[in-house]
Amino acid sequence: MRLVSLCLSTLFAADALASSFARTSVKPKHRSVSKDVAHQRRLAKRDASSLCSATGSIKPKFFIISMFDPEADIWYQDTTLNLYANNVTVPGFSPLFPDAHCTASGEVCQMTTGEGEINAAGSVNALWVSGCFDLTSTYFMIAGISGGNPHVVTTGSVTFAKYAVQVGLQEEFDQSQVPANDTSGYFPQGAYYPDESNPIDYPTSIYGTEVFEVNENLLDRAFYLASLATLNDTEDAAKYRATYGYAPANQPPSVVKCDSATSDQYWSGSVLGYAFSNYTDLMTNGTGLYCGTQQEDNATLESLLRGAILKKLDFSRIIIMRTISDFDRAPPGETEVYHLLYADQEGFEISIQNIYLAGIEIVKDVLMYWNSTYAGGLKPGNYIGDIFDSLPGDIPPNIGTPAYYIN
């Protein structure tokens, strides 16, 4: 009897699933599937230039780093800020996004890196190598969307990271070929066990971009400022959220301090969610909390770090803000495949709105309290930099292993 009802309910579930597949005629909007007309426009051929188009030196107080059109467009819509007043063509930027856009005063600028780790690293490196800007006192804010761990955040939430962890930089087996007792196909480089938060699993081969740490005092201020914003939300987003049946996934969006993981691979599902959660724990020596998934931050941070080593910019002035556009795993009772490929999670629009709503509070604060607070900088109370200890500082690293430290 049990078996029969089980079969029937399986059939029923399969049927329901099939009909929902059929109902979905267009791909849902999420990070890798966002229709982008603006891109086509930009593909028009432009003359390559090895020179900055800026006349005179621009010394921005605040630089917004976007990764693709929707994250950038939301800032351009603020015609009071008016980032279109002063366009600067920067040699080495992505051909799709050749210009930095600045306010008339040059105090606030924005760039779009292009998506994925390679675009992010190349474009951000070009930003400081080009010499188009004096970035020595600039605050940088990575301001993008990301997937979210439903046990820590929900769609529309605004997160501020202390750490960025490159979770893709590991060994990987296909799940069908991992040892039977292993929880995922990802193994830290040189380790004999899949991702787990245990010193025996610590990678023995370190490339230097595995984990970055930013200024927690600046993070705290950004967190407070973002908390002043009234975040955007919609009934449709709330409806999908409710299917999780647990908090904070089924709660309205909020501002959260938690960490973000980078991989070119757009991963999804609870197996990799748990594996990368463990890996984040491992690489931050137990102090990081995995909540976000994105494809650029470690690359951006590595490029900023290299500029900081040469004193072209200040690594204590970086904010990593990611809003949550979708969940990294399915709600109970839904398949991971349906969740990623077909479900309309309805988090995309609100996550874009919330980049601006939370971010503008930070921009305004930096401009208003520049002389009293920001010009001199907010002294970090924690180690900042990479896993190699590449930046000399007063505070010893709480990540990495001494055998690899440079300073």
Ligand SMILES: *[C@@H]1O[C@H](CO)[C@@H](O)[C@H](O)[C@H]1NC(C)=O
């Ligand atoms: C800056 O670039 C934008 C987008 O390409 C354009 O709409 C705007 O007119 C430009 N601004 C100036 C001052 O040329």
Ligand SMILES: *[C@@H]1O[C@H](CO)[C@@H](O)[C@H](O)[C@H]1NC(C)=O
């Ligand atoms: C990516 O950056 C995060 C923090 O932003 C850091 O925790 C992580 O180790 C970095 N990973 C790589 C591979 O760079």
Ligand SMILES: *[C@@H]1O[C@H](CO)[C@@H](O)[C@H](O)[C@H]1NC(C)=O
């Ligand atoms: C999986 O099983 C193998 C063989 O028994 C064992 O050597 C290994 O330690 C196990 N892995 C884990 C993660 O428990």
Ligand SMILES: *[C@@H]1O[C@H](CO)[C@@H](O)[C@H](O)[C@H]1NC(C)=O
């Ligand atoms: C959210 O943003 C949308 C699009 O701008 C807007 O129509 C809606 O009124 C906003 N809702 C709230 C609660 O702010």
Ligand SMILES: *[C@@H]1O[C@H](CO)[C@@H](O)[C@H](O)[C@H]1NC(C)=O
């Ligand atoms: C680590 O992975 C295991 C197995 O998937 C999981 O049960 C555990 O919750 C994970 N730990 C964290 C911190 O996510």
Ligand SMILES: *[C@@H]1O[C@H](CO)[C@@H](O)[C@H](O)[C@H]1NC(C)=O
């Ligand atoms: C900040 O300092 C600059 C340079 O000393 C000065 O010109 C400016 O008026 C000051 N701004 C405010 C708001 O006090």
Ligand SMILES: *[C@@H]1O[C@H](CO)[C@@H](O)[C@H](O)[C@H]1NC(C)=O
């Ligand atoms: C971080 O954890 C690893 C693995 O347990 C350990 O070898 C390393 O010394 C730790 N680093 C710090 C700074 O505590």
